[in-house]
Amino acid sequence: MTGLATGTNTTTTVGRRILGIDPGSNKTGYAALLQVGRQLSVLESGTICLSSRWTLSRRLGALAEQIDELVARIAPQEVAVEDVFSSKNARSALALGQARGAILAAVGRRAVPVEAYPPATIKKAITGHGAADKVQIQRMVSAMLALTQAPQADEADAMAVAICHALARRAAR
8 A cells, every 4th residue: 555544444235335535735634424324333444644755746646545445445426525724835735636637637537426625614624714713613623523533734724625515415405
């Protein structure tokens, strides 16, 4: 396995599986949530860690491979990804966009529907305002999913993406 994926895993096949992804070129958070009616629970979550010493192409290849393995194992019906945000650092924004592209390509290979949400929309869905910080996201995600301990920041962000998608689906119905 290239890269290091960490997290928890509990498997079930009942309900709708949503995979939330918080892209990054060094760390990518992911969270598979099970939605049964109004209830959401965590099936698996973690962080894909890629070495900053690797070339960008090696990191992107490893990221695509890891996402492909996640999608194959989890078999989500839907994937939600945080959208690219504008950044003061163009180089960072470009690297983030490339990581997001590797993720979309991996998910696209498996023909799973993907929705993208801007960071402010995700934050507003989780905390009620679009300028929440990472600690607020961690606290709210922990409360919403009845977690016994707060997840790591990238993992919590991925959970927030998946929750945002579940709420958007519910509102659309």
